[in-house]
Amino acid sequence: LESNDVEIxxxxxxxxxxxxATCALSVGDNDDCRAYLLGRNPLENDGKGDGxxxxxxxxxxxxxxxxxxxxAMAANAMYNARDYAYERVQGRNTKGKRIPIIEHxxxxxxxxxxxxxxxxxxxxxYKGNYYVxxxxxxPDPEVRKKADxxxxxxxxxxxxxxSEELWNLVSEAxxxxxxxxxxxxxxxxxxxxxxxxxxxxxxxxxxxxxDLIGRKMTMEKGVPFQxxxxxxxxxxxANQASExxxxxxxxxxxxxxxxxxxxxxxxxxxxxxxxxxxxxxxKRILMATAQLFAGRCILDQALLxxxxxxxxxxxxxxxxxxxxxxxxxxxxxxxxxxxxxxIATIVEGADTTVLDIPLEAFDY
Ligand SMILES: Cc1cc2nc3c(=O)[nH]c(=O)nc-3n(C[C@H](O)[C@H](O)[C@H](O)COP(=O)(O)OP(=O)(O)OC[C@H]3O[C@@H](n4cnc5c(N)ncnc54)[C@H](O)[C@@H]3O)c2cc1C
Numbered sequence: 001l002e003s004n005d006v007e008i009x010x011x012x013x014x015x016x017x018x019x020x021a022t023c024a025l026s027v028g029d030n031d032d033c034r035a036y037l038l039g040r041n042p043l044e045n046d047g048k049g050d051g052x053x054x055x056x057x058x059x060x061x062x063x064x065x066x067x068x069x070x071x072a073m074a075a076n077a078m079y080n081a082r083d084y085a086y087e088r089v090q091g092r093n094t095k096g097k098r099i100p101i102i103e104h105x106x107x108x109x110x111x112x113x114x115x116x117x118x119x120x121x122x123x124x125x126y127k128g129n130y131y132v133x134x135x136x137x138x139p140d141p142e143v144r145k146k147a148d149x150x151x152x153x154x155x156x157x158x159x160x161x162x163s164e165e166l167w168n169l170v171s172e173a174x175x176x177x178x179x180x181x182x183x184x185x186x187x188x189x190x191x192x193x194x195x196x197x198x199x200x201x202x203x204x205x206x207x208x209x210x211d212l213i214g215r216k217m218t219m220e221k222g223v224p225f226q227x228x229x230x231x232x233x234x235x236x237x238a239n240q241a242s243e244x245x246x247x248x249x250x251x252x253x254x255x256x257x258x259x260x261x262x263x264x265x266x267x268x269x270x271x272x273x274x275x276x277x278x279x280x281x282x283k284r285i286l287m288a289t290a291q292l293f294a295g296r297c298i299l300d301q302a303l304l305x306x307x308x309x310x311x312x313x314x315x316x317x318x319x320x321x322x323x324x325x326x327x328x329x330x331x332x333x334x335x336x337x338x339x340x341x342x343i344a345t346i347v348e349g350a351d352t353t354v355l356d357i358p359l360e361a362f363d364y
Contacts, residue, residue: 016193067158071121077173078114123297149224160208161290163198209282258344302329
């Protein structure tokens with residue numbers, strides 16, 4: 001392309017990523033453009049080519065990348081909010097002493113909510129990236145193939161859930177800044193602008209949810225998805241007697257049962273080819289699936305952290321790191337995983353209001 005053929009528009013008109021020259025590229029308008037065919041020629045293979053398959057190799061790692069980027073942005077907002085919460089003195093404790101806001105229970109709740117989600121995002125994304133590595137580098141082709149299926153399974157969860165929740169987490173961080181959060185003195189407003197695109201690009205999160213239900217749950221006759229569920233069930237069974245974690249495993253077991261109720265409804269809609277009802281619930285089902293998986297991943301880390309706490313003792317420099325890990329997992333499982341119960345009730349309720357409401361009703 002000659003530089004004067006390129007018209008850059010839109011750079012000044014977007015919500016975030018102001019340092020990035022986002023533009024709409026229109027290729028081939030002058031009928032003077034070349035393309036290269038990747039893989040088999042569909043004209044010579046009964047209309048079957050390899051383009052989508054090859055594109056998805058790139059797409060899966062890009063999407064898992066968005067999951068990790070979501071964890072990074074949420075962490076950035078959280079650490080900024082934490083630093084501000086130490087500085088800002090406002091209100092008093094029960095003894096009448098003026099205190100930094102980090103000592104108020106609601107601020108601690110908000111920070112712990114952010115920390116638990118950030119650590120859950122990291123845990124699930126590290127798992128996804130672990131299988132990306134196995135898929136690329138393991139010498140055994142069978143193991144590589146299995147890892148590929150796992151990556152495909154985990155991709156919409158890492159991308160869709162983390163980027164969807166990110167927006168709410170940055171909102172929590174901004175809230176901690178009070179009025180300052182609404183100004184430009186601190187980076188959180190910028191993070192809010194930048195982070196929104198994560199739920200949009202690399203396939204919007206609705207598309208991720210349809211990918212999960214329409215493709216990933218059923219691919220290879222449903223075997224990778226069954227293995228995904230079995231892994232969670234096995235994890236619960238193997239660890240439910242762990243000392244100090246009875247409540248967490250009880251919630252995880254209940255959540256798994258609730259999730260199976262959701263799957264029963266999904267199966268019925270799929271067998272009836274009732275894609276409208278699948279669409280109505282798909283994003284919420286994606287969230288429930290990811291919350292179940294994230295609960296499993298973060299609880300796994302907590303068990304190891306608990307062991308380390310006992311081994312290392314209070315004086316060790318990593319003690320509070322491990323204490324934080326256990327607290328994050330407890331919070332996540334007790335406060336976020338139970339969302340799956342309400343999603344199960346909603347899905348079973350089969351409410352059709354979304355489909356029934358006439359478009360004209362949106363006039364008001
Ligand atoms: C900052 C930025 C950088 C980008 N970088 C790149 C890039 O490098 N390369 C590239 O190729 N693209 C890039 N994109 C494009 C991006 O991937 C698309 O914007 C995104 O996939 C959504 O597509 P769309 O904008 O056409 O939205 P639309 O497809 O018009 O979607 C609009 C809304 O309708 C919903 N929707 C669409 N279809 C359906 C359906 N069938 N059923 C229900 N709901 C539906 C969507 O979920 C969404 O909420 C970039 C976009 C941005 C904002």
